[in-house]
Amino acid sequence: MIIALSGTPGTGKTSTAKLLNDCNIINMNKLIKEHKLYTGVDHKRDTLIADQKEVQKQINHEMQNINHGDLNNTTVIEGHLSHKLENIDAVIVLRCHPSVLKKRLDKRGYSKPKIQENIDAEAIDIILSEAAQVCEQVYEINTTGNTVQQTQEQVEEIIKNIQENKQMPVKYFPGTINWIEEVNSSR
Numbered sequence: 389m390i391i392a393l394s395g396t397p398g399t400g401k402t403s404t405a406k407l408l409n410d411c412n413i414i415n416m417n418k419l420i421k422e423h424k425l426y427t428g429v430d431h432k433r434d435t436l437i438a439d440q441k442e443v444q445k446q447i448n449h450e451m452q453n454i455n456h457g458d459l460n461n462t463t464v465i466e467g468h469l470s471h472k473l474e475n476i477d478a479v480i481v482l483r484c485h486p487s488v489l490k491k492r493l494d495k496r497g498y499s500k501p502k503i504q505e506n507i508d509a510e511a512i513d514i515i516l517s518e519a520a521q522v523c524e525q526v527y528e529i530n531t532t533g534n535t536v537q538q539t540q541e542q543v544e545e546i547i548k549n550i551q552e553n554k555q556m557p558v559k560y561f562p563g564t565i566n567w568i569e570e571v572n573s574s575r
């Protein structure tokens with residue numbers, strides 16, 4: 389089974405994935421850098437432009453060694469583009485209140501426009517809506533006010549429920565988080 393762990397930059401994908409037990413982890417950012425899977429540099433955003441086709445090829449290659457036909461053999465692919473990959477069984481989107489996300493991105497030393505772009509994207513649910521367009525099973529976790537360990541436990545709870553075909557707690561269904569009022573107030 390393949391799970392995409394997605395979310396706006398700074399919502400905690402890498403920190404959370406590092407703590408996950410009993411699954412294979414693929415860090416997309418690392419993969420893109422290591423294998424030079426980009427078409428260029430977006431200087432305005434100070435970021436690499438991923439070559440989605442080449443990224444997919446590399447992921448397919450990595451997945452060859454993993455028997456994901458076995459439901460309990462779970463691979464978590466983490467990255468803010470992971471929900472766009474093929475053959476994803478479910479997407480977990482990490483969320484963070486825009487004002488808290490701003491603090492997290494400030495700490496990274498991101499430029500003001502880059503921070504604003506990301507908190508706007510978070511406020512209007514961009515990744516969640518993209519994920520919902522391509523995958524039937526989409527869940528979200530509000531990381532605001534929680535520890536990384538709590539987020540890890542929630543991701544593991546979602547994965548366990550999928551593996552065991554159990555009913556998913558309502559709090560993970562898309563729609564409970566709504567930060568639209570933050571769009572203008574965060575400026």
Ligand SMILES: Nc1ncnc2c1ncn2[C@@H]1O[C@H](COP(=O)(O)OP(=O)(O)OP(=O)(O)O)[C@@H](O)[C@H]1O
Binds near residue numbers: 404417492531533536
């Ligand atoms: N509940 C939480 N869950 C996850 N991360 C949290 C939480 N609370 C605070 N954080 C912090 O937020 C930051 C998230 O950074 P991280 O690199 O994990 O984000 P990311 O989603 O991987 O970003 P990117 O898309 O840029 O790779 C870390 O410093 C982490 O400690």
Ligand SMILES: [Mg+2]
Binds near residue numbers: 417
């Ligand atoms: Mg990361």
